[in-house]
Amino acid sequence: MDTYLGVDVGSISTNLAVIDEKKKVLAWEYLLTGGRPIEAVQRGLREMEKKLAKELKIKGVGSTGSARHLTGILVGADTVKSEIIAHAVGASQLIPEVKTVFEIGGQDSKIIIVRDGVVVDFAMNTICAAGTGSFLDHQAQRLGVLIEEFGDLALKAEAPTRIAGRCTVFAESDMIHKQQTGHTTENIVAGLCQALVRNYLNNVGKGKEILPPIVFQGGVAANKGMKAAFEEELGYEVIVPEYYHVMGAIGAAILAQETIVQTKKTRFKGFEVSEVDYKTRSFECTGCPNLCEVIEVLMDREVISRWGDRCGKWEVLEK
């Protein structure tokens, strides 16, 4: 059977998904990137290989996420696309009539507006991580609540506490003040979800035409309190798809399938790449006052790719 592999390497998690010709998800893998994208991809490939039946053949590979270019070189991707397109394509596959996609990850969040299956508008959070998962993570730690229990706890709230969520630093001082004045943990947790939703809709979602069906995906979608807070604020049902945490990978796999229709032959290097010794190293080029930070990818101690230079003199590899 012919299948397609999608690899989404984000700042927090690395996700892989394998789909068949009919775009049905056959297997997926979710692991933490831990700041080492190459190792994460290799680990992911090893796990994926174990899960797949031997007769399956990978006919195409797509990469996405903030480490998409690095991953593309590593695995031999047929298509390298930004996470906006990958997430939109993934969501459209599972819910074809989708009009709005909320994606909240560890360090960034985005809103994607889809009409008739085509992305028409998008926005991403600015440099500040206030409207992302790390905001909740940080506050959960402060409250001594496990992030996994956060959502269920939020649903138990009777009167969510109002917390200023514009800025993580201020939210924290506001939250401590509310704790000191006797608000229950449940109410504070629910209040944090509402603060994040308000922040998201006012920043990332500002001026966007938010229409149902709304799909909510990314790591934060696991949090039931967030889904509830979105639904309360918008007055629409918010759908959390089955594969909410690997939607980018599913999208990348679908994009790979689209590409293969045209290119016919895959560049996939095979699952063996999980055993190859890949390394990266960087150096500061002192050729001009720009002092570019050049990154090199090495395969078995041989440089296979370089980037980061503005002038392009390092990009060309001498053979």
Add this chain to the structure above:
Amino acid sequence: MAIKVGIPRALLYYRLYPLWKTFFNSLGIEVVVSGKTTKKLLKEGLKYAPDETCLSIKVAFGHVQDLMDKVDYLFLPRLVSLERGTYICPKFIGFPDMIRSAFDNLPPLIDTSFNLRKRPSNLFFPMYRIGRVFKKSFLTIHEAYKRALEEESKFLSSLRKGILLPEILYSWEQKRALRPSNPKGNLCIALVGHPYNLYDSFINLDIIKKLKDLGARVITPEMVEPLEIKKETDKIPQEVYWSLGREIVGASFYLLKSKSIDGLIHLGSFGCGPDSFLRELIADRARKHPEIAYLSLILDEHTGEAGVVTRLEAFIDLIERRKMAGRKSQVAGRHLQSDKRQAISH
């Protein structure tokens, strides 16, 4: 040895350089321009510039620092107004003073005021005052002024032909034939913003090249006829009184209306007051043209390219996938419709 006047490669260098250079050269004065913006130059700028100014002013500080030991005079005109009824940003007006207070051992500054708000034909007076700094005669100055105007009008007319500004400046300075590199493909992106953000390829992470590499033809505000710009800005109930802001808004409105573009990108710089208004004005108008994709980027001191690259790639993908879907739906005889009835605005 000829006297050397230094012009920072910043701010309105990207509009008035042919005028200034021709004028000084015609007076027998050599013009020295600071180097291209680099990481080191920006770092120097950040060290000297007041914290609350915008990124563009900070960059200009770096260029002044780069020039100050190499020239006899620094040319930092006090630009108040360059056309009837509008102003240049107040930070430009105070720029020579900011420079004086930040640096020691500066060469003499030529900070002649340009205020043409009431009478644009008054341009000769400040030029005359500049000429008198070098004790030139009225006739010599007048001759230089005339030649400067001629060069400027040639420069502006090349811009209107859709040739990108850095290419015009290069061919003009090097006396080489113009080789327009704007792709002729059917993808057309308008890139709007202040010229010192659009054309400083270090500050904007080489966005024009990135767009061209993605196959897009790039249109900038200078390529739009001033008359069309005026027609558009006259319709805005509240006057846009920044010269460049007026041009940016007018050109954006015209390009959106003309439907000749597939996408519009507003490029603003961090800390720019006018940009924060312009961005909203343009975004609001772009929403009325859902067939044209809109993206807003804000440039900052950080040099990480990932954020900009992701947004650009997604933006171009969005346009191409939309075109693809458009072709498919035309075949099927359907039209893209967006459901506006239940729109919520935040």
